[in-house]
Amino acid sequence: MRGFFEPNSVAVIGVSESPDNLARRIVQNLHEFEYDGIIYLVGARGGRAFGRRIYKSVSDIPDQVDLAVVLIPARYVPDVIEECGQKGIRRAIIETAGFSELGKEGKELEMRLSEAAARYDMRFIGPNCIGVINRANGLAVPFPGLKNVFGRGGISIISQSGGVGLDYLNMLASENLGLARFASIGNKLDVDECDLLEFLIADEQTSIICMYLESISDGRRLMRLARSTRKPILLHKSNTGKLARDIAQSHTAALSEDDAVVSAALEQVGIARFYASNTLLNFLKVLPLPPLRGNRLAVLSRSGGHAVICADACERHGFSLVRFPREFLEEIEKHFRAKVIRLTNPLDLGDLFDYDVYDRIVERTFSLEDVDGMVFLHTYVSAVEREASRAFLKRLEEHSFKAGKPVAACVSTDSEEMSVLRRTLPHPVFTTPEDAVAALALKRDYRHEVLEEPRVEQAGLDIDGIREILSRCEAENRPVLLDEGLRVLELAGIPVARWRVAESPDEAAVHAEELGGQVAMKLIASEVSHKT
Template structure:
């Protein structure tokens, strides 16, 4: 994914001097965001654009090109992809529409593009997408005009331009939290949700992930990637296509089959994804988990300036699965001393009577401290009328108290004049205290924190029980001396495969040899198979495919492939072109298999380091003869 988010150079195919065209807007965005890499405009007229040399084709560019953006009609995309393959471009973002979402002809056109890309080792985002926005490293492919873009802790994965465009504009102009990455996937012909999740799971700049999904391409891989990500940071998803009509709309929009909604919900829950039903909840939940600690339980303290708001907040909290935190008589007695004689302090706290004796801000400070210091409090809701900005009130003390009593997420609800609410919103969110305009939104966001906390707790408990079980199953007698042979039935997440193909006659009798080893260098599996009559290169690719299949059988998620065939290694890396038509299907199959792993690497090694795989191929040849 780095090639899409941090390219050193980019070619804009379809660059234009017309400010209304996508190619022109993309270039303007790159200038405005402060992209420091090289920009190569590509247009058949080859007239200078924005003071930059323009090229008729990406092939004419005299320097390496990391990434190409297609802002051209779908009819010209195939030729452009062939040029990118010849140039050695590593990644392509296709802004254009008119592919799978446009029916059979569009589906054929998209598959032709993908075939060329896979043979050349080019990764593709799209088609039919806005693509990438990376405020951290100041890069974008979007055609949505950008003004100020604030970097921050929330990432977005979107299958639609609405999310990566219109909703993005709303967030940039209305919310205080910034954006780490936006990855618009479009039709997902190649790069999909799993690729994006794997990248963001390890991204140090991202604390929470929001997703808009119309369909999931590879369910098993998606589940693995989502669960791995959710163990590190919260993932929220809005999955459309719940109804039959919505599913049909998704098909016409991005060519996506929406799938069974009940199964989707169950799968999300199993993976640790928190599902939402509207864009507003995506925003509300994401900023709660990006700003605040994860809730350790559901025992809620409520501090409200209004008695009516306290009652309604309590009703909403009970419906959301909360329990009210318990306050001992001793704790309540400390506040009761400050209350007027006619009022009795109870939880949930209605602090209006207290404001009459000690004042507005002292009443809040005393009660919020009481709520957060209480041992039974696990989450806290604060509801207030919004004071006028000129009155000098500040709620920044909440952050200081949270540091004094850590691990307890707080949601703040401000109700009053809009201008005053906005001022308080800016004040508190600058301190990473999420502010909501209704107590129901605030409670729902706290409930999302509780749900995520339960997921993490269940994982910790499962691991604890697994360790206890393994300890109880340990043999009491001392095992026999000697090395233990690896059990091929075990799941080995990281493996190294050595592969070799051999042919006598080229073409002639051919065979393959494969060795799979674990992280400790222990041999997990060996393969020695004859494959009939074939060329040497055909045998090498067959060995690679068979090796990847063997790695998958062993449960590997990360694979490192080692071969003494420089041709295969360089072709898989996209450094060499494919001249033999007979190899094209094998190359496509190998490229498709590599994408089923979370991490894939391939490296050339000297023949003597591949000795065992070579021996296995030779043994199979002898048996064939």
């Protein structure tokens, strides 16, 4: 999968001189995101665009091309993929729509497409998708024109739908949540969510994986992959009911499953499942915070009303509010002499307008052993307290990390200030106590441990050992023999049936006895490919 995200050169196929041409936007996105590889333009009518030549065919490109991005009418796609194969291109992203989601005719096109790709060992994403983004190297090939407003970060997205994928991108941008990789997979005729998930699990830039799916291609594999990683996997799965079935079929050729079965299976392997993007977003916001190790919250509030609303939300979500110890309250009273502070939990900061005092109260509250996490309800008028508030909200997160306990900051201010906060704060903020508490509840309830088998690479992937075997075969110019193949699997940490090499029938008989049970025999010889 790495080839889809880190190509040294990209051919955008379907570019024309017409200003309405959709494929031009792909090129614009590559420019906007400052792709660090080489871009080639291809279009049947040739010409020029963006100061570049438009080649009439990929075969005209004088250099090697790692990735083809295809946006041409569906009927031409199989032939163009054939040409790509001949050119030696082994990765393609096919954004064109009009395949199996449109019925029988499209289905046939898909078969021809698959055959062409198979002939050249080509892997492809799509068709009917908007492709990938790699924030690290600026590879951004969706055809909708984008602005590179995405911070770098550890969140990667796999979306079956291009439109919903864009939604998730917009969400990340507006909440200043950092992006690593993005892939829209459409009809997933070849590459599916599991292929990408496997890549993202191993990917060092990805720490959180978000998926939007309308159908699950291979449930067993999805579960095995989820079990193998500690990285949180958040899944927004739609197409749950009767009404969605038809439209999902025609959208990304997705078949719906029994939703209750899906939910139960996902829960088993620690995938967090969502029914709407905004609840998923709530969870995304609190995921990077320190863990919530218990159920006991402290609520600090500048507004009594929000404190009341928050206390109700805590009760609805099964949290308890710590009873602050008397010494703690007395200390606050003594040091800060704030008359209007209410010494309960929620702690109403009332008319106390001193941010340094807030700092000390936050620090002391986090230091209480009984406190597992905090909600800070901050209300301010930007005209008056802008600078002090922004600085305090930054420090709030520092306190949280120092204490190793999470804080959900809920801010109530005018919408202009709110959007500044969202763009500039290093951590996300909530706008209602309900959302803040719901997010902490998701964090509390989320359990995702590595289950059963450890991750392949943790079991000791012996790259050097594998390399040695493969180089030997290459040097001797012969295929990998059966015993070598089995050994490669073992070195990769993949369990295989017990096996021995016998040089003679007698030796075979001895081994068979040692192995016990039924034993299969296979011939090893460089002249004979393995066949049972």
